[in-house]
Amino acid sequence: MTTSSSIAKIPSGGGRIALSTHGGKAWFSELSATYPLKLLSPRISDDVAIVYALTYGGGLVAGDCIHLSVKVECGAKLVLLSQGSTKVFKTRLQQRLSSVQRSLDDTPMGTPSQSQITLQKMDFTISSNGALFLLPDPVTCFRSASYNQIQTFHIAKDTSLVLLDWVTSGRKSLGETWVFSRYYSVNEVVVEGKRIAKDVMLLEDDASESSLSRRLAEKLDPFSCYATLILRGSLVEKTIASLTARYQNISVMQQRIVEDILWSISPIGSDNDGVVIRVAGKETEDVKCWLSEALSPLEDIVGVDVYRMAFHLSYRLCMRANSEN
């Protein structure tokens, strides 16, 4: 399923997915990608299609540029997953040289030059009554890595959207805690031409510039995983209502120690534009369990098997984590 006749037209790292429905069944009118991006669709069950977006070698290196463009036609439902955490390897080219360049240019924002940044760009167009469940594993940036992720969602008023974007502090096993050089992620949601949300997150370890700013690890302590979840549309109405009700029941008394998981929910824009949920956890596994429990009503929509694939579920673990939150 990874090749198609139009492959020659796609530049390196590019990919295209176009999903339609015919007689109540989803089918790909296009599914193609070029190195180092790879798209796999293990199966389709009726109107729900699954695609895994992978990269060769299981990660991205400095200068890699992934550009995936996705079209979901009327009534089709797409579940887009990654296989394992998206690993971003460190910026390799002359770090020193770029820092000299930086001081010469006298730019206030110290960042590696564009060619050393790893870029992942995804454009989604989802037609009326279509649905997208973007449920990747979290991004893990290695020491000194620099990563830009730009995702744009053009959707219709009655589109359902589940957008998960999360990042971990790095390779904990190697003692890496928020030591990448830069993580920049934008999620822009445009409903029939009107922008309702533009979430821009920038995590940058810039303590070398002045002793006045605190290190990224200090600012984000004691959490090692941050997630942003945007939910919108009729398919997730119940999920939104139940999470909102749960949130309204939270009553925080003076804490002596910080909880393992903290989360918040905020309505987006005007009525029924959806919600944004943010979750921070001391362990990535805690966040994963929280998310898989919070989104469990999706099982009825995408099917239990697909849902378990998305979160590589081990239920036993989650029961424990969620009994406390």
Added chain:
Amino acid sequence: MDHDETYLLLLLSDSNLPTGSFVASSGFESYIKHGFGAGDSHKTTVFMRDSIGAYARNALPFVSDAHRIVECFRHREKEIDVRDCLQKLTDLDELYDAITLNHVTKRASKSQGVALLTLYSKGFSYPPASSPPGLYLDEETQKKIAVDTKTAMLVTKYKSLVRAETASGNLPICWGILTCALGLSLERSQYLHIFLHARSLLSASVRLNEIGPYNSQQVLLHLSRPIIEAEVSRCKDLRTGIGFDTETLENFDETLHGPANTWPLGEILAARHDQQHSRIFNS
């Protein structure tokens, strides 16, 4: 800095101004309640560092572009379209809304923004009797009054858009409009905005009984100052991409020079403000 600017700075830094900032803790109350910095006597300054850094990165691009849009309106010789200017300010406000996804911060931003516009129209515009007929005014003064009158009209129109909920009236945008309308330079406006953020955090800390009033002044004089200076200098050239001509827009890389949320922890804690069992601030 000329005498006019000094006078404006003194006026705008008056803690008695009805700007609504005294009911905002910018997430500090929630930060303490959730157990952050428990037992640490420096938690006010620790929070202040992270909060100023995050606020400057997100808000200064909007202060700067709002100031530039009004500046352009004030000093262009030829008649520039009022509607065009109002549209750009509205776009700026809309972008700030889309970027500020935390409802508690948004609520505080809107109430303080509209308070600033009201302050301008009720408190800072010329009193009706300031230029009685027959009084001799030199040419320069007359010109200044003409520009200020034109700007006052713009601010009044923007305020009615906010009242009609056509525009959102967020704090950074309204601050840019107000300071430019008063004739404060962009550089001073940016600096004062971040200074006031720091000062209001410290007064929240006093009210929360975290630090004493003397300590608060000491922190503001000695510790806040280098932090404010560093963050303003880091963010002073950031932009939003709105109100640009085509050439500026082509050279604008928003991944490097645009607004961004740099402190997701602060964002969650600020949004959880209303979840506190008891609270004394509005944000």
